[in-house]
Amino acid sequence: MFDGITPQLLFGQLLIGFINGSFYAMLAMGLAIIFGLMRVVNFAHGAQYMLGAFVAWLLLNIFGVPYWGALFIAPVVVAAFGLVMERLILKPIANLDHLYSLLITYAATLVIEGLIRQRYGSTGLPYSSPLPGGVNLGFMFMPWYRLWVVLFSAVTCLGTWLLIEHTKLGAYLRAANQAPEIVESFGINVPRMVTLTYAFGVGLAGLSGVLAAPIYQVSPSMGSTLMITIFAVVVIGGMGSIVGAIVTGYVLGILEGLTKVFYPEGANLVIFFIMLVVLIFRPGVQLNGKGN
Amino acid sequence: MPHDADGTLLAVDNLKAWYAESQALHGVNFKVKKGELVTLIGRNGAGKSTTLRSIMGIVRNRQGSIKFEGQELIGLRTFQIARKGIAWCPEERGIFSDLSVRENLTLPPHLIEGGMTDDELMEAFPNLKARASSGGTQLSGGEQQMLAIARILRNGCKFLLLDEPSEGLAPVIVKEIGNQIRQLKARGYTILLVEQNLNFARAVADRHVVIEHGQVVDQLTNEELAANVDRVKTYLGV
Numbered sequence: 001m002f003d004g005i006t007p008q009l010l011f012g013q014l015l016i017g018f019i020n021g022s023f024y025a026m027l028a029m030g031l032a033i034i035f036g037l038m039r040v041v042n043f044a045h046g047a048q049y050m051l052g053a054f055v056a057w058l059l060l061n062i063f064g065v066p067y068w069g070a071l072f073i074a075p076v077v078v079a080a081f082g083l084v085m086e087r088l089i090l091k092p093i094a095n096l097d098h099l100y101s102l103l104i105t106y107a108a109t110l111v112i113e114g115l116i117r118q119r120y121g122s123t124g125l126p127y128s129s130p131l132p133g134g135v136n137l138g139f140m141f142m143p144w145y146r147l148w149v150v151l152f153s154a155v156t157c158l159g160t161w162l163l164i165e166h167t168k169l170g171a172y173l174r175a176a177n178q179a180p181e182i183v184e185s186f187g188i189n190v191p192r193m194v195t196l197t198y199a200f201g202v203g204l205a206g207l208s209g210v211l212a213a214p215i216y217q218v219s220p221s222m223g224s225t226l227m228i229t230i231f232a233v234v235v236i237g238g239m240g241s242i243v244g245a246i247v248t249g250y251v252l253g254i255l256e257g258l259t260k261v262f263y264p265e266g267a268n269l270v271i272f273f274i275m276l277v278v279l280i281f282r283p284g285v286q287l288n289g290k291g292n
Numbered sequence: 293m294p295h296d297a298d299g300t301l302l303a304v305d306n307l308k309a310w311y312a313e314s315q316a317l318h319g320v321n322f323k324v325k326k327g328e329l330v331t332l333i334g335r336n337g338a339g340k341s342t343t344l345r346s347i348m349g350i351v352r353n354r355q356g357s358i359k360f361e362g363q364e365l366i367g368l369r370t371f372q373i374a375r376k377g378i379a380w381c382p383e384e385r386g387i388f389s390d391l392s393v394r395e396n397l398t399l400p401p402h403l404i405e406g407g408m409t410d411d412e413l414m415e416a417f418p419n420l421k422a423r424a425s426s427g428g429t430q431l432s433g434g435e436q437q438m439l440a441i442a443r444i445l446r447n448g449c450k451f452l453l454l455d456e457p458s459e460g461l462a463p464v465i466v467k468e469i470g471n472q473i474r475q476l477k478a479r480g481y482t483i484l485l486v487e488q489n490l491n492f493a494r495a496v497a498d499r500h501v502v503i504e505h506g507q508v509v510d511q512l513t514n515e516e517l518a519a520n521v522d523r524v525k526t527y528l529g530v
Contacts, residue, residue, distance in 0.1 A: 171391055171395045171399060172399070174391060175388045175391055175396075175399055177390070178389065178390060179386050179388070181350050182380075182382060183399070184369070184370040185370050185371075185374055185380045186374060186400035186401065186444075186447060187371050187374035187400065187401060187403040187447055187449075188371055188401065190370075190371060191369065
């Protein structure tokens with residue numbers, strides 16, 4: 001069955017796997033941060049990722065701001081959007097069953113996607129690569145922009161992990177994941193921390209969207225197709241675990257790429273198959289796993 | 293420090309509290325003077341912990357009045373109450389398992405002048421110094437209790453709400469915790485202590501407030517309690 005597998009095919013798919021894994025890791029990390037503190041399954045994460053790409057597109061086509069500017073501006077814009085969303089629709093239902101936040105973020109997804117589709121259509125808009133060209137490594141061709149995405153997302157994941165595991169701010173967050181009322185009893189403004197954490201997670205989704213814009217088409221549905229996989233990643237990585245989300249994101253991206261080489265028919269299924277196995281054999285980790 | 297002329301630091305008046313639909317407190321009244329060590333005693337489920345949680349704003353559905361230094365606390369959020377100078381050590385101790393002992397200890401920010409420094413804390417609780425880099429929940433029950441009390445001394449709050457610090461600990465450890473609490477009183481802290489262990493309560497407190505079915509049914513000084521131990525034991529069901 002391994003006949004006809006050339007190094008070009010193998011490494012090409014490995015690279016695609018790594019790129020997909022980078023997006024899985026960044027998006028799953030944002031979801032895990034939000035879920036850890038708020039117990040909110042943020043179904044709007046895909047729409048917020050899409051907004052990041054759209055804001056980058058608008059910045060370029062209306063304000064003439066190039067990719068490198070959008071890389072900083074768009075995540076801030078999307079984070080601000082998340083901040084308003086938390087205040088307007090999530091805070092009022094914070095004390096209700098978590099099912100409501102799941103439903104309302106899903107509703108937000110439908111509204112956001114619908115509005116964008118109404119205005120810009122559903123076919124998708126092109127966003128040209130800020131780093132055209134690439135390098136021939138002998139066994140494969142490495143486009144510069146994809147190398148940039150892999151490196152940048154790795155640095156983002158590492159930076160976020162360091163922030164959460166090795167700073168005072170991160171210690172507040174980890175403590176509040178476990179017992180927010182005790183952290184608040186120390187005099188820390190936990191409600192504000194919740195708002196900012198949601199905005200941060202949403203900003204990460206926006207950042208992923210900007211990174212994705214030159215690779216995928218900028219389209220209203222670019223987030224929702226990806227989100228199903230991302231939720232599988234979060235479930236496999238352990239709900240709320242930052243390290244779990246990052247590692248699982250990369251590993252599954254690469255596994256998916258390898259499956260495309262060795263068993264193409266299974267490529268779309270492999271992540272969900274792993275999720276099934278994990279849920280059957282290690283369900284406890286998914287229910288209460290907040291640790292690393 | 294603005295408080296009533298008679299030295300009242302905390303005045304709880306007709307406090308009612310609810311968990312969802314079920315009412316847990318039915319009009320609790322008592323006062324704590326500055327520098328006093330007062331216990332809330334009573335059976336399981338009488339409303340002792342709920343009283344502490346209501347003062348701290350953890351239980352938010354509450355009515356009546358809770359005045360601290362003359363200022364109303366009802367309507368404030370927990371973090372705002374903490375910033376007024378009240379610290380809470382919960383029954384389950386609330387040690388964070390994802391954080392090291394040092395991280396647990398240094399988590400509360402300095403809110404008010406006069407909080408203990410990290411060095412002072414390590415000195416006052418030498419056991420914790422040796423275990424600083426261990427995981428928070430790798431400590432023994434007694435050490436966890438020490439840590440839970442130690443860390444709330446950091447933010448400078450001078451009124452401490454301690455919820456059953458003796459619970460589930462060996463007698464020798466209970467004695468040690470008792471010594472620590474007496475030292476805190478000597479340092480000028482005002483303490484409201486929830487206790488079911490009558491001997492422990494008698495060993496540390498100035499005064500006792502007995503709670504039954506969400507109401508205060510008796511208040512005694514430590515001397516009065518000594519003369520009425522049998523009566524108080526019926527309150528506790530022992």
